[in-house]
Amino acid sequence: MVSSMTKEIKIALLMAASLFMEILDGTIVTTALPKMAQYFHTSLSTIALLVSVYLITVAIFIPLSGWMANRFGKKKIWIIAVIIFTFSSLSNALAPNFSFLLLMRIVQGISGALMTPTARLIVLEKTPASQLLKMVSYLIWPALIAPAIAPVVGGFIITYWSWHWIFLINIPIGLIIALIGIKLIDTDKINKTSSFDLLGFIEIACSSGIILIGAELATHGKNYWFSSLGLIILGVILGFMVFKHLKKASNPLFSLDGLKITSFRICQTSGSILWLSVGAMPYLLTIFLQTIFHWSAVKAGSYVLFIFIGNIGIKPFTNPIIRKLGYRGALLSSFGMVFITSIALAFIETTTLPIWIMFLALVSGVGRSLALTAYNGLSFSEIDPQDRNSANTLNAVVSTLAQGMGISLITVVVNLFQFFFLINTAYELGFIFLGLLMLFPVIEVLFLPKNIGHATIS
Structure with a gap:
C-alpha cells in the first residue's frame, strides 16, 4: 500500500505525523x-504553567516560521525543529527539578512553533489547486485524533508507568520521522537576501x-478579570500596530496580501469563531x-x-460532502449542526436519556469536523x-490565538451569567452563547458565491 502512494502523499502523511506528535x-x-505536582512537590496551579507557558511560547514564535523557512529552507527548518522537539522531550523526562522542566x-514550544507551520507549508506550496482539499485533509487528521486519544493514552501511562513516559513517547516518533524526512523531502530553494523584520516580530x-x-488570567477567578481585560485590550492595541506595520513595511515578516482575497479573509474571521468553539465546547460540557x-x-x-468520535467518524466523508455541496453548502450545514446541538445541550437535565446526550455530542463533533475541513481547504483555494x-x-x-481564547472566553461568560442567574442557568446560557x-460565520458565508473555491473540488 505504501509503495503505491505518490511521493506527495507520503510527504503529507509524514508532515501529519509531526503535527500529531506536537498536538x-x-x-x-x-x-x-x-x-x-506530587513528584516536584509543588502546587497544581504552579505545575499547570507547563501547559500555559508552552501555548504562549508557541504563539510568540509561530510568526518566525515563515521567514525562517524562506531564509534557510523548509526541509532544513522542519528537520531541525523535529530534532529539537524530540531532544527537549527527552530533557523534560529527565528534568531534575521543576525550573529545568519549565525551561x-x-x-519545546519554540520548536513546535517552527515545526507545525513549516510542515503545513511543505505540503501547501507544491500542491496544485485540484489536489489541495485532498492534501489538506491529511493534515487535519492529527488535530482530530490527538485530542481524542490524549486522555486515554495519558491515563494509561500515568496508571501503569510514570509521567516521564508522557515525554519519552515522542522520542521514537521524532527520530523516525526526522530520518524519513531527510531521505524523502527534496531540498528547496532558499532566499539568502531575505531581511528579517525585527520590529514586526517583536x-x-x-x-x-x-x-x-490575559486569557489565561481570566480562568483563575474573578479577582483577575480586570488585569485580564487590561492585558487583552493592550494586546489588541498592539495587534492594530502590527497590522499597520505589516501593511507599510517594505520587507514585512509576512505579507497581509492574502486578506485581499475573500475566501482567505473569511476563513480568518469566521474561522476564528469556529476555533473558539472547538476549544470551548468540550470544556464547557465536561464542567x-x-x-x-x-x-x-x-x-x-x-x-x-x-464529540471527538463525531470529529473522527465523519472525516472519511468530509471531502465527498464538500465536493457535493460546495464549500458554502458544507459550511452552512456544519454551522447548522453546531448551532442546533449547542442550543439543545442547554436544555438537557439529569433525567435526559444518556443516548440523547451522546447523540448531541456526536453531531456537535460532526459539525465541527466538517467545518474545519472546509475552512482548511477553502483558506488556500485562491492563494x-x-x-x-x-x-x-x-x-x-x-x-493559535483563537484556540487559546476559547476556554477563557466561555469561563468568563459563564461566571458573568452567575452574577444574574443560578449556576445551572448560567451554564445553560453558556451553551446558548x-x-x-x-x-456570525453563517452571515459571512451566506454572502459567498456558491462556486467559491471550485478549483479545489472540481
Whole structure:
C-alpha cells in the first residue's frame, strides 16, 4: 500500500505525523499534571504553567516560521525543529527539578512553533489547486485524533508507568520521522537576501503573548478579570500596530496580501469563531456534567468523548460532502449542526436519556469536523503558490490565538451569567452563547458565491 502512494502523499502523511506528535504532546500533558505536582512537590496551579507557558511560547514564535523557512529552507527548518522537539522531550523526562522542566517546555514550544507551520507549508506550496482539499485533509487528521486519544493514552501511562513516559513517547516518533524526512523531502530553494523584520516580530510576539496571558488570567477567578481585560485590550492595541506595520513595511515578516482575497479573509474571521468553539465546547460540557449533574470526571469524560468520535467518524466523508455541496453548502450545514446541538445541550437535565446526550455530542463533533475541513481547504483555494508562505503564517497566528481564547472566553461568560442567574442557568446560557456565536460565520458565508473555491473540488 505504501509503495503505491505518490511521493506527495507520503510527504503529507509524514508532515501529519509531526503535527500529531506536537498536538498530542500539547494535550496529553494535562492528564499528568497531578502526578507531576506530587513528584516536584509543588502546587497544581504552579505545575499547570507547563501547559500555559508552552501555548504562549508557541504563539510568540509561530510568526518566525515563515521567514525562517524562506531564509534557510523548509526541509532544513522542519528537520531541525523535529530534532529539537524530540531532544527537549527527552530533557523534560529527565528534568531534575521543576525550573529545568519549565525551561525545556519553552524550548519545546519554540520548536513546535517552527515545526507545525513549516510542515503545513511543505505540503501547501507544491500542491496544485485540484489536489489541495485532498492534501489538506491529511493534515487535519492529527488535530482530530490527538485530542481524542490524549486522555486515554495519558491515563494509561500515568496508571501503569510514570509521567516521564508522557515525554519519552515522542522520542521514537521524532527520530523516525526526522530520518524519513531527510531521505524523502527534496531540498528547496532558499532566499539568502531575505531581511528579517525585527520590529514586526517583536510587535507580533508581544501582541500574541499578552493576549494569551490575559486569557489565561481570566480562568483563575474573578479577582483577575480586570488585569485580564487590561492585558487583552493592550494586546489588541498592539495587534492594530502590527497590522499597520505589516501593511507599510517594505520587507514585512509576512505579507497581509492574502486578506485581499475573500475566501482567505473569511476563513480568518469566521474561522476564528469556529476555533473558539472547538476549544470551548468540550470544556464547557465536561464542567457542566461534573458541576450540575454531579457526575464523576470519568463519566463526564466518556460522554464528552462522543464529540471527538463525531470529529473522527465523519472525516472519511468530509471531502465527498464538500465536493457535493460546495464549500458554502458544507459550511452552512456544519454551522447548522453546531448551532442546533449547542442550543439543545442547554436544555438537557439529569433525567435526559444518556443516548440523547451522546447523540448531541456526536453531531456537535460532526459539525465541527466538517467545518474545519472546509475552512482548511477553502483558506488556500485562491492563494497563489508563491503567496502561501505568508498566508500560512498568518493563518497559524490567527488559529493559535483563537484556540487559546476559547476556554477563557466561555469561563468568563459563564461566571458573568452567575452574577444574574443560578449556576445551572448560567451554564445553560453558556451553551446558548456558543450556539449564537455561529450566527456570525453563517452571515459571512451566506454572502459567498456558491462556486467559491471550485478549483479545489472540481
